[in-house]
Amino acid sequence: MPRTFSxxxxxxxxxxxxxxxxxxGIDDGMIVVSTLQIGVNGNAFAALSASLYxxxxxxxxxxxxxxTGFLELAAEQGRLCAAGAEELVIIxxxxxxxxxxxxxxxxxxxxxxxx
Amino acid sequence: MPADxxxxxxxxxxxxxxxxxxxxxxxxxxRRGELDVALRVALRxxxxxxxxxxxxxxxxxxxxxxxxxERAVAEWERVLALExxxxxxxxxLGFVCFQLGRLEDAAAHLGAALGADPSDSSLTxxxxxxxxxxxxxxxxxxxxxxxxxxxxxxxxxxxxxPIATLRGLPPINEAPTEPGxxxxxxxxxxxxxxxxxxxxxxDLLEGQRSAALLLDAxxxxxxxxxxxxxxxxLAADIGAQLSGISDEAxxxxxxxxxxxxxxxxxxxxxxxxxxxPSQEGVLLVAAARPIPLGFVRRVLDxxxxxARDWMDNA
Numbered sequence: 109m110p111r112t113f114s115x116x117x118x119x120x121x122x123x124x125x126x127x128x129x130x131x132x133g134i135d136d137g138m139i140v141v142s143t144l145q146i147g148v149n150g151n152a153f154a155a156l157s158a159s160l161y162x163x164x165x166x167x168x169x170x171x172x173x174x175x176t177g178f179l180e181l182a183a184e185q186g187r188l189c190a191a192g193a194e195e196l197v198i199i200x201x202x203x204x205x206x207x208x209x210x211x212x213x214x215x216x217x218x219x220x221x222x223x
Numbered sequence: 224m225p226a227d228x229x230x231x232x233x234x235x236x237x238x239x240x241x242x243x244x245x246x247x248x249x250x251x252x253x254r255r256g257e258l259d260v261a262l263r264v265a266l267r268x269x270x271x272x273x274x275x276x277x278x279x280x281x282x283x284x285x286x287x288x289x290x291x292x293e294r295a296v297a298e299w300e301r302v303l304a305l306e307x308x309x310x311x312x313x314x315x316l317g318f319v320c321f322q323l324g325r326l327e328d329a330a331a332h333l334g335a336a337l338g339a340d341p342s343d344s345s346l347t348x349x350x351x352x353x354x355x356x357x358x359x360x361x362x363x364x365x366x367x368x369x370x371x372x373x374x375x376x377x378x379x380x381x382x383x384x385p386i387a388t389l390r391g392l393p394p395i396n397e398a399p400t401e402p403g404x405x406x407x408x409x410x411x412x413x414x415x416x417x418x419x420x421x422x423x424x425x426d427l428l429e430g431q432r433s434a435a436l437l438l439d440a441x442x443x444x445x446x447x448x449x450x451x452x453x454x455x456x457l458a459a460d461i462g463a464q465l466s467g468i469s470d471e472a473x474x475x476x477x478x479x480x481x482x483x484x485x486x487x488x489x490x491x492x493x494x495x496x497x498x499x500p501s502q503e504g505v506l507l508v509a510a511a512r513p514i515p516l517g518f519v520r521r522v523l524d525x526x527x528x529x530a531r532d533w534m535d536n537a
Binding site: 177 | 460461464465467468471472474475476478479480481482483484485486487488489490491492493494496509516
């Protein structure tokens with residue numbers, strides 16, 4: 109297993125429409141590694157997205173749906189996508205025009221490399 | 224079963240594709256959880272031996288394990304057409320009907336299976352469970368997408384079967400259309416003041432394996448239902464648990480400058496869930512995992528229109 113995961117974020121940022129890719133601690137919202145375009149506030153996205161993912165994971169588990177994998181939030185001016193392992197979550201910030209299917213597949217593939 | 228045995232059976236089948244060893248091989252693979260390979264073996268076998276009930280029974284069992292209940296039902300019906308007393312098919316249909324919340328049908332199939340094999344204690348236990356669920360069942364109406372032909376039900380069952388359990392509700396692309404009304408428009412019967420609010424989204428859904436709920440800002444259910452396999456409506460519980468996600472999304476959007484959130488979808492082990500703001504509340508669609516995420520998003524869009532119509536008429 110690689111010691112750093114920068115190859116994951118480097119690969120994700122190459123998708124058209126992706127503005128930033130981060131690997132973040134699910135519990136603390138702290139960035140482990142990130143690849144961001146200029147102007148993207150990584151810390152804010154990391155903290156709030158991790159919090160959203162954590163909430164979705166807990167709520168889904170409480171509702172009896174089991175573990176959460178891929179999550180996408182679509183907003184008026186962009187999207188957040190996330191996929192989590194036990195301790196870490198990969199977060200991608202992107203524009204509306206991103207190829208969501210492709211991104212989802214790569215996120216789910218990448219998350220398998222996380223501890 | 225040891226891997227060597229599986230390899231040996233594979234070699235026998237490769238040398239003679241019409242050999243009936245595919246039945247054992249497919250079952251062994253199914254038990255090992257290698258469902259894709261097992262299905263390929265079973266489908267090839269069923270294609271070569273279309274009149275062999277056990278071949279279709281194998282396809283059905285593997286399909287059921289894969290969560291492909293439509294195919295499982297179709298294959299077991301084929302088995303019964305070939306061999307009406309086939310206990311495996313009755314048992315399988317009994318379990319699928321139970322999963323779909325169609326308890327009367329489940330009891331009928333399991334009863335017939337038990338009649339054929341009274342020594343099967345798993346059937347006795349299953350039948351007891353179904354009967355207990357039937358006793359506890361409230362007024363929750365049965366819904367189903369996967370139709371089971373009337374002819375597939377045991378002939379000695381003399382009770383009326385609700386139309387919905389036989390025909391199933393129309394899939395989303397076949398939703399009933401009234402002249403001059405969009406397919407997502409509110410069905411006429413739901414305009415009535417005493418309309419069943421639980422049924423508002425029924426015709427948009429993929430039956431028992433999916434559900435739609437309209438929640439208010441406090442997470443309380445306004446319309447829709449979430450019926451479990453034993454017939455209980457879990458809408459209030461599910462709604463309360465999941466509505467908090469929308470609050471978290473709103474909080475995040477306020478700080479991130481992405482504008483208002485329009486939709487959240489997420490996949491879990493058991494379900495794909497999509498939610499969107501609807502007036503002051505949130506609309507939520509959940510579907511069992513074999514149903515693809517894209518379909519769930521599409522249902523959500525249509526359910527949003529329906530919710531808007533319903534709120535306007537409420």
